[in-house]
Amino acid sequence: MGKKTQRSLLLLLFLSGLVHCSAALVFWTAVVEINYFISPNKTVDKDCECGIFGRNSPLAQAAGFVVIPRGDPKGCGPDPVYNVSGLPWIALVKRGNCTFSQKINAAKRQGASAVVVYNVDGSGNGTAHMAHSDALEIVSIMIGNIQGMEIASLVRNGTEVRMIIDAGSPHGPWMDTYWLYFMSIAFFIVTAASVAYFLFISANRLYNMRMHRRAERRLKSEAKKAIGRLRVRTLKRDDEETASESHMCAVCIESYKAGEVVTVLTCDHIFHKACIEPWLLEKRTCPMCKCDILKALGVEVDEKDSMSQAAPQEVTVITVAGGEAMYEVPLTDPLNFDPERQEHHYDNGAFEGEAARGQ
Structure with a gap:
């Protein structure tokens, strides 16, 4: 039984007892x-x-x-x-x-x-x-x-x-003139207070929603301007990205082909232009290294806006020349990053061993 149902039953019992006593x-x-x-x-x-x-x-x-x-x-x-x-x-x-x-x-x-x-x-x-x-x-x-x-x-x-x-x-109490006046005034006060409280809550909620939408529009407007400053290039047949299928866009998980337009982020990672621009409008960070692209481009974001726009932790794709794509899964809190404590696990056990010997 929900809380609202319990309150309704209690109110009904109270009113029935009040009527009986009256x-x-x-x-x-x-x-x-x-x-x-x-x-x-x-x-x-x-x-x-x-x-x-x-x-x-x-x-x-x-x-x-x-x-x-x-x-x-x-x-x-x-x-x-x-x-x-x-x-x-x-x-x-x-x-x-x-x-x-x-x-x-x-x-x-x-x-x-x-x-x-x-x-x-x-x-x-x-x-x-x-x-x-x-x-x-x-x-x-x-x-x-x-x-x-x-x-x-x-x-x-x-x-x-x-x-x-x-x-x-x-x-009696319900028939007496002064009592009726008192009950009428009390009912009016309670009703007015309830309506005022409802209007206050509704106005506050509408105000917060309006401010949130305004912040989102401002952020997206700034993001569009910043994204327009990113370097864009068209891939050619002899480019490294098209030479091997091991290079792929981390957003759509598709290999690059000659003639496709890609965007180069400030962290030097590249993605299909049609894939990364909607991503950056929503997430703001590089899908691979989590670099804050808007901040790197000088776009200041309020803390409240950043919390509402923060992206969930994504899987990072690591490409190795001549090999297959492998995925890195961060196990620690990305907001409390410590390079010395950050651990990486790889799908390829042989590569994990090679990485350990390399260290």
Whole structure:
């Protein structure tokens, strides 16, 4: 598995975990509407987006008359807890003494269409995001203590209070306005930084490529001028190079023939003109002795250019008058040349022995 694939998987896992955590932090408000009669001809209607749906509550509408528990307002006693009629009703119960699930299930068993839990004393109209994993499939919300005490007081006094619960709006880190502003700005900054970095890398790469091509063009231009100064001659029948097939061009490995045009390098080695000129444009050195022809002709080359144009080590051809062509393979680093340590091996063992006796 490549590094890019691993990074993509890690990013996917991170984002999925982030979405999961964010979903757990999101909560929905509840719109609570109540109405009741204070006289035969006067009705009071109140509504506010002041409730919060429980984490395990369905986001649905519920309606009915408000009913409070008998005796203990916290609704934690044994069944039956509520005095109910056949009409749809909503349980209003105070927070405390038992779990939210126990309160909700007690009302659910007696047929409540919804459960409203109001907060503890001293909490004002503050609410909490209650969890009730053991009480499902019934609308359950929490409202503030002040509002809950007011409704409970009306019910105790015999007032019939009708309540309608409806879904409000989502809230949380992904829905909060300031958080969205922050995420938008952060996304813009990260995107801008990524684009700027990409443009910088691309511009730098294009600049380096342009400079490299410019250096190559300059070097080839200088090389062409220098190559034009090399001595050129046309071989004749009585020339030494055409008299024996042992003399051959080290570039194309072909023997010289009368009438062919050859170029004489500064090191006095000769090659076919058509062979050596493209070679020198690319390699700059003599194929036989590795002499830097351009430097010998006074063409200065920058170190960077020389590294990009440096030729790999080539096989050196040695010709012996009256014999066959033999090949010399340098075994030491040509950039760290030491004449005393340079060793040569020849294909012809007899010649190697002769060379050793000659030394």
